[in-house]
Amino acid sequence: MTQTHPFVEIRHAQKSYGKLEVLKDISLSVERGQIVAIIGPSGSGKSTLLRAINDLDPLTSGEVWLDGLQVNKSLPHRQYENHINEMRQQIGMVFQHFNLFPHLTVRENVTMAPKLLKKISDKEADALAEEQLDHVGMLERIDYYPSQLSGGQKQRVAIARALAMKPKLMLFDEATSALDPELVEEVNLVMKKLAEEHMTMIIVTHEMDFAASVCDRVIFMDKGLVVEEGPPELVFKNPTQERTQVFLRKHLEGAK
Amino acid sequence: MDVELILKVYPYFLKAAWITVELSVLTTVLGLICGALGAAARLSRFAIVRFLGAAYVSVFRGTPALIQLFLLYFGGPQIGIQLDAFCAGVIGLGLNIGAYMTETMRGAIISVDEGQGEAARTLGLSRAQSFRKVVLPQAMRLMIRPLGVNINAQIKGTALVSAISVVELTYTAQRYIGSTYKPFEMFFLAGILYLAIITITGKGVAYLDRRVRLQ
Numbered sequence: 259m260t261q262t263h264p265f266v267e268i269r270h271a272q273k274s275y276g277k278l279e280v281l282k283d284i285s286l287s288v289e290r291g292q293i294v295a296i297i298g299p300s301g302s303g304k305s306t307l308l309r310a311i312n313d314l315d316p317l318t319s320g321e322v323w324l325d326g327l328q329v330n331k332s333l334p335h336r337q338y339e340n341h342i343n344e345m346r347q348q349i350g351m352v353f354q355h356f357n358l359f360p361h362l363t364v365r366e367n368v369t370m371a372p373k374l375l376k377k378i379s380d381k382e383a384d385a386l387a388e389e390q391l392d393h394v395g396m397l398e399r400i401d402y403y404p405s406q407l408s409g410g411q412k413q414r415v416a417i418a419r420a421l422a423m424k425p426k427l428m429l430f431d432e433a434t435s436a437l438d439p440e441l442v443e444e445v446n447l448v449m450k451k452l453a454e455e456h457m458t459m460i461i462v463t464h465e466m467d468f469a470a471s472v473c474d475r476v477i478f479m480d481k482g483l484v485v486e487e488g489p490p491e492l493v494f495k496n497p498t499q500e501r502t503q504v505f506l507r508k509h510l511e512g513a514k
Numbered sequence: 515m516d517v518e519l520i521l522k523v524y525p526y527f528l529k530a531a532w533i534t535v536e537l538s539v540l541t542t543v544l545g546l547i548c549g550a551l552g553a554a555a556r557l558s559r560f561a562i563v564r565f566l567g568a569a570y571v572s573v574f575r576g577t578p579a580l581i582q583l584f585l586l587y588f589g590g591p592q593i594g595i596q597l598d599a600f601c602a603g604v605i606g607l608g609l610n611i612g613a614y615m616t617e618t619m620r621g622a623i624i625s626v627d628e629g630q631g632e633a634a635r636t637l638g639l640s641r642a643q644s645f646r647k648v649v650l651p652q653a654m655r656l657m658i659r660p661l662g663v664n665i666n667a668q669i670k671g672t673a674l675v676s677a678i679s680v681v682e683l684t685y686t687a688q689r690y691i692g693s694t695y696k697p698f699e700m701f702f703l704a705g706i707l708y709l710a711i712i713t714i715t716g717k718g719v720a721y722l723d724r725r726v727r728l729q
């Protein structure tokens with residue numbers, strides 16, 4: 259049974275805020291090692307969908323599965339807390355505004371969760387921090403505070419922080435949207451590196467070039483629905499749906 | 515101004531000022547405890563607990579502290595609560611300032627960026643861990659200064675217990691006016707001592723604030 263399961267599967271995800279239906283029956287799956295981009299106009303529900311995957315914004319109905327386990331399983335409160343905390347350890351998330359912990363150094367940002375949750379020693383934690391920060395090119399700043407870093411550096415540390423939990427899946431919600439244009443590339447390079455290492459990733463982005471160059475599949479969302487999905491060559495070059503065409507055209511004009 | 519008189523009575527005023535300091539410290543400690551419990555209640559997952567927290571705040575902020583003191587000290591015995599004046603003063607004022615501190619602490623906690631708790635939860639931290647390790651340390655930095663404002667008000671507020679005959683600074687000044695007929699000197703002296711207590715406390719709060727900011 260688990261063998262036939264896709265690695266990540268969203269089944270009939272539906273979400274409403276009061277009367278506003280933000281996600282309308284979305285189903286999709288992602289294979290291990292796949293990199294999927296979610297694009298679409300503002301307000302189309304991209305962040306909501308992404309945040310439903312680790313149950314940060316719980317779905318109104320529908321299921322999320324990761325590697326044979328249901329993430330949003332219905333359990334009594336206590337048990338659910340334990341279950342979701344375990345699931346979240348396997349799902350890394352990177353936010354638009356980094357959300358680094360400002361009262362902790364870069365090292366402590368990276369080691370806090372592994373120390374608390376995996377009970378590793380200080381020495382192991384230091385080795386882990388060094389390894390992860392080296393990976394994103396931030397080793398020199400290991401004893402800095404977040405306030406002493408540029409936006410691009412902050413985001414690279416945030417990625418290292420997520421990776422330190424050794425997640426099976428990484429979620430990115432517009433990881434480069436808050437950055438000055440000249441700092442975007444350094445973060446994109448880190449994400450490309452992860453792609454080469456076959457990390458499974460779901461990436462919400464407004465950067466079509468980046469999506470085209472890194473992703474195996476592009477999902478275009480509009481008004482809470484998946485309107486079109488396919489390999490980037492097809493979705494970007496030959497979109498079949500009118501809404502996709504309109505969005506891409508507008509986006510190209512905006513980028514100019 | 516009768517300087518000679520001031521020099522003669524000031525040792526008694528210093529003793530009284532010490533009582534004011536004791537009252538201030540004890541009410542502040544009690545207030546901080548009530549404030550922490552109150553803030554926890556106001557932010558609870560359970561509606562009934564949130565309601566109790568909100569009720570505490572609105573009752574104690576919505577009535578004069580003097581009435582609260584009178585109710586406890588004069589009204590207490592009627593319902594079986596017998597307290598000496600000093601204890602009634604500490605408990606009454608402590609509960610009162612606790613209501614203000616509840617709001618100060620809650621305000622600091624909710625003004626920590628929501629993304630902080632989210633980031634912690636995303637890593638797999640429990641609610642309690644994320645609060646303890648991420649939200650609270652940041653809230654602490656935000657709450658020290660406004661708590662200092664509460665404490666400042668509280669020190670001045672201890673003057674109220676003169677109304678239930680606790681021999682603190684204000685009561686002492688009034689008593690000496692009765693025998694010397696020199697209200698200007700007596701209130702002046704009391705005022706100077708309040709100013710000294712408040713200045714020192716203010717410096718302490720500023721020091722703490724700087725410390726947590728540097729961390």
Ligand SMILES: Nc1ncnc2c1ncn2[C@@H]1O[C@H](COP(=O)(O)OP(=O)(O)OP(=O)(O)O)[C@@H](O)[C@H]1O
Pocket residue numbers: 275278280298299300301302303304305306307
């Ligand atoms: N907490 C909330 N309460 C009510 N409505 C919400 C809430 N969060 C999101 N929404 C609404 O849900 C819809 C989808 O929001 P979402 O943030 O998922 O869009 P998005 O595709 O990520 O947009 P953007 O590109 O601007 O980030 C929007 O209409 C938004 O106003």
Ligand SMILES: [Mg+2]
Pocket residue numbers: 304305306431
């Ligand atoms: Mg969004």
